[in-house]
Amino acid sequence: SFEDAIANSDVPILVDFYATWCGPCQMMSKILERVNIELNGQIRVMKIDTDRYPQIASSHQIQALPTLVLFKGGQSVDRIEGVLQAEQLIDRIGQFL
Known part of the structure; x- marks a missing residue:
């Protein structure tokens, strides 16, 4: 399940x-x-279609699209709403690696 993948x-x-x-x-x-x-294996990217999985989106309080949520150790550590350029996103993720 989604939650198991995040936690493990x-x-x-x-x-x-x-x-x-x-x-x-x-x-x-x-x-x-x-x-x-x-980032070559330092993170895993997972995509959740909010139309197909509305219960997952709801449980994570997704209000706007796109929304990126970074999970580390099973916990949400950062949240980004809207589009960022690749360099900005790498910088933002980098502090959690």
Whole structure:
């Protein structure tokens, strides 16, 4: 399950809460691909479609899309709403690695 994956990960997990109809979410998808490559295994990126999994989005108080939530040790340690450029996102995540 989602919660088990978050709790049992040995690396921080960056969860991208998105929807297929969301333009900024589509932009963020490309940025996340680049971030994932640049951080090379230091984090795991997980995508949650809020239309398919509304209960997960609700339990994490997702109000805007895209929303990125960084989990470390099973706990939410950072939350970003909206689009960030890859460099900004890497800097922001870096403090938790």
